[in-house]
Amino acid sequence: MCILVADDDPVVREVVRRYLERDGRTVLETGDGRAAHDALTRTAGEVELAVLDVMMPAPTGIDLCRTIRAGDHPDTPIILLTALGDEDDRVLGLEAGADDYVTKPFSPRELALRVASVLRRSHRGPATDRRVLRDGPVTVNPAAQLAFAGDLPLQLTPREFDLLAFLLRNPGRVYSREELLDRVWGWDFGDLSTVTVHIKRLRAKLGADHRIDTVWGRGYAWGRDDLHTEPTDGLIAEPPDA
Structure with a gap:
């Protein structure tokens, strides 16, 4: 190599x-x-x-x-x-x-x-949680590395797949971009734009089936419609002292 x-x-x-x-x-x-x-x-x-x-x-x-x-x-x-x-x-x-x-x-x-x-x-190994994850029409099978929106397979990159699976495992909880970098991909440093880009891609691929909310000034969550969100472009307004 x-x-x-x-x-x-x-x-x-x-x-x-x-x-x-x-x-x-x-x-x-x-x-x-x-x-x-x-x-x-x-x-x-x-x-x-x-x-x-x-x-x-x-x-x-x-x-x-x-x-x-x-x-x-x-x-x-x-x-x-x-x-x-x-x-x-x-x-x-x-x-x-x-x-x-x-x-x-x-x-x-x-x-x-x-x-x-x-x-x-x-080189990080696959997630140990291999349960099939479902929320409405969205299904993720970690063991088979397959994801669906209804009956249609989703063409996701490995990082998009990991992000979607993580959000489905933790519905309703708000995660900052720093937390997602660390907990989804194990990155000890990196550009926060990476999360922004992958969120935007996931929303586009899921279309109307996505439930990824942007919680203003805090981060992202799957299915937190009760919170004030800005779901259009995936960008987060960081607090002044962030």
Whole structure:
């Protein structure tokens, strides 16, 4: 198994490689998106995690991220390297399927720690609670990794599936984005936009059957219609001291 590092800056690649090798990891380097895609195809599932530069020559990191998610190994963890610090750009990367991102300039040690964290949570075992979960037309079968809205199967990513199953196991309780990062995916740090994006995706896929409420200033809950909610876009107004 190896870590793929794709960046058109050879200095960045060398520094990242040295820090990852200090952690005992094998590193495969490429300088553009096409070479990275060829390497992923050639290694046939041997890439344990991909570090992709957003602005490298085509395909860009975001485009390659989408390709990976639609390909033969859609669960490959992905970290994006980006010089773009705006939240809209970060959300775009997360919506493309990235697990995490690091903004340039960055500490190579921080990147190595994020690689370790993403790999740790991607290797986390399945939930021990294997009960079939139901709420109205929504059914989740954790053992079979299947979800339905009525008779229609839901095409969910693994992270979307885990989030939906967690909410159905804990109906009515409000969870902050920090709590969902920790309790659903075991992330000890990460961008809160990750939760926002996955909530938005779940709502879209569930359509009228979703019962995910945004509890203003507090978080999300499944089926808390008694509380003041803002269910349209999944965004939470954080309190001033949050």
